[in-house]
Amino acid sequence: xxxxxxVVAGTGQIRDVEIESGTTAGDILAQLxxxxxxxxxxxxxxxxxxxESVYDKVKDGxxxxxxxxxxxxxxxxx
Amino acid sequence: xxxxxxGTRPAPNAIRELFSQVVRGHAPSISVLxxxxxxxxxxxxxxxxxxxxxxxxTAYAAFQGQIQERWSSIDFFxxxxxxxxxxxxxxxxxxxxxxxxxxxxxxxRPKDVSSGIITIExxxxxAYEQ
Numbered sequence: 001x002x003x004x005x006x007v008v009a010g011t012g013q014i015r016d017v018e019i020e021s022g023t024t025a026g027d028i029l030a031q032l033x034x035x036x037x038x039x040x041x042x043x044x045x046x047x048x049x050x051x052e053s054v055y056d057k058v059k060d061g062x063x064x065x066x067x068x069x070x071x072x073x074x075x076x077x078x
Numbered sequence: 079x080x081x082x083x084x085g086t087r088p089a090p091n092a093i094r095e096l097f098s099q100v101v102r103g104h105a106p107s108i109s110v111l112x113x114x115x116x117x118x119x120x121x122x123x124x125x126x127x128x129x130x131x132x133x134x135x136t137a138y139a140a141f142q143g144q145i146q147e148r149w150s151s152i153d154f155f156x157x158x159x160x161x162x163x164x165x166x167x168x169x170x171x172x173x174x175x176x177x178x179x180x181x182x183x184x185x186x187r188p189k190d191v192s193s194g195i196i197t198i199e200x201x202x203x204x205a206y207e208q
Contacts, residue, residue, distance in 0.1 A: 005112075007117070009117040009192035010116060010117070010189070010190030010191070010192045011114075011116055012113070012114045012115040012116040012120070013114055014112055014114050043136070043195075043196045043199035044136060044137055044200070044203050065117070067117075067190075067192065067193035067196045068188050068189040068193040069186055069193075070186050070187060070188035070193050070194055070196075070197040071186040071197065072171050072182055072183065072185065072197060072201050073168060073171050073183065073184070074183040074185060
């Protein structure tokens with residue numbers, strides 16, 4: 001088991017979770033009722049895919065971010 | 079072997095502190111409270127009504143920014159984009175607004191200011207890593 005602190009970027013609220021091996025980003029977001037969010041280790045790190053296992057990619061006690069889905073672009077360049 | 083005593087002097091503070099801790103035991107631990115603040119504030123942005131000012135910060139560069147939060151949308155502005163940003167595939171999503179300010183179009187709009195800042199910081203990082 002690993003402990004994680006999920007920071008909801010918009011509010012700064014911190015949600016503590018404990019995950020088992022094989023837990024995906026989608027599992028965490030669903031558990032926290034953050035369906036429209038994406039998880040990442042920070043702005044310089046890629047988002048975790050929903051089906052991606054988070055367990056092996058985080059350290060025990062690490063802080064990760066949950067931010068709402070957004071993409072720079074317009075119709076012609078998105 | 080003969081020993082010649084040259085005199086005495088006080089032990090260094092670090093050693094005295096170490097010995098005093100052994101005698102006293104450890105001081106009680108202090109719980110440090112976590113700050114629960116939005117990302118925009120953590121990154122040093124300031125808010126004045128519905129307007130935010132600050133900078134988009136990455137490991138490569140930081141750019142002055144402004145954000146206007148409206149009831150239906152949030153507009154993100156970036157000042158004086160660098161050559162790397164101008165070379166990025168999403169440069170066409172930067173609309174000039176005069177005085178070297180650019181509006182950053184969002185194909186998928188973030189629901190909060192912090193998520194938008196993270197998105198733009200990620201784009202800046204991409205621009206420097208491409």
